[in-house]
Amino acid sequence: MTTSLRQILTLMAKDLRVEARTRQTLGLVTVLGILIVVVLGLGLGAEAAATRGFGATAVLWVAYLFSGVLCFEKTMAVERADGAMAALMVAPIDRGNIYLAKLLSNLILMAGIAVITPCGVLFFAFDLSIAPGTFVAVMSLAVIGFAAVGTLFAAVVSSTRLQGGLLAMMIFPVTLPLVIASMQLLLHRFRDGQSIGGTGLGVLMAFDAMFLTLSWAVFEWVLEP
């Protein structure tokens, strides 16, 4: 257990160190996210205010989804450079641990992408002060599930040398339950003023548990040098 934890933390630290030195991913995906929010805000114009701010959650999800996909793609692409993945695979490390390390790196980077949120709140007049804790809890749980699936499919796509929109195409339909559930919970809380209680968060946690377990279990099938 301790060995596994050490391996996971070492791999995660390696990923974050690479990111800190190259600064390839975080800046790119954050700017992309902000651009998506701005473009959708411009496109909706006055309609954005007419949605009484609730359109912000949908717009933020769009931004998170596209930025997230780019983030997963970039972090996995680092392993493909100079045959790093082949070296990683011959190392005496369980592949499940490689998955967990990649997932943690992605989650930390996704936390960085959260700076998109104030843009959405500002441009769409979304009153986050009603229940900021609920918003953070719901979105965090949804993003964990999203990252769990994204990390797995990023490994799939990178092993096939395929480029383009295939990763987004694979991730989006699978993460639909998370998007639907989190959107509905936020609407219940912010639009209808109802408490979502433990059940709503429990559903998201159950989804996360399933996505995490499944992705971790099948990761070794898809990992190729």
Place this chain on the structure above:
Amino acid sequence: MWQMLKTQSNVAAVYSTATVLAFGAAMGLLLTYTPTETTMGPVQKIFYLHLPVAINTFVSCLLVFIASIGYLASQKTWWDDLAAAAAKTAVQLCAVVLLTGMIWGRGAWGQWWTWSPRLTFSLALFLLYVVYLVVRSSIESRRQRAVIAAVYAIIAFLDVPLVWLSARMMPDIHPGSIQLAPAMKLTLGVWFVPVTMLSLGLTIGRFSLIRRSSDATHVKQSPAPASNSAASRFQIAGGVL
């Protein structure tokens, strides 16, 4: 070989004719015997096609799931071929479910589309399996394609109940349950026969086609027998000389 293909072709012709006749009989029953529903009117009759197709869609998705597990467990290519065949059937049937649902919705509620749980669920299911087919067609290496498609299919199938659970959080305009008169139940039961025959026929037909195509590719890629290679070398040498 030729004899076997001829027999297969005859079986396919008989099966296709039986399926068309079964559809004809079910349609005759629907138009002449089944009463018209009082609230929704004649448009409700699309339900007798809609429900059996929806059930067969789930069966096809289940088949893709089982075949994918079978491939990962045994690494036998015919499991992968079966998954591909069943996935194509699932996508086609799901498209019919969506179209018939939309026509029914237009007649019953005056809207082609509404974000109700069941419609959202059907759309998500359709997208999951369309992506499965796109992923398959994007990967050239046979082994890699089979592994990745199997992994995706397993995740997609286990995702289906989650989509259903999450979609149930949305507001619904569908009736909770539908009460059917005995004549309506009979018609519904009869409609399951041609639809199931069609679904099975599509999957089996496509499976045998993919198997033959795979065999042909395998024969093409296999090295020639030693004697033939030697003979061809002599021929080439003779030609050069």
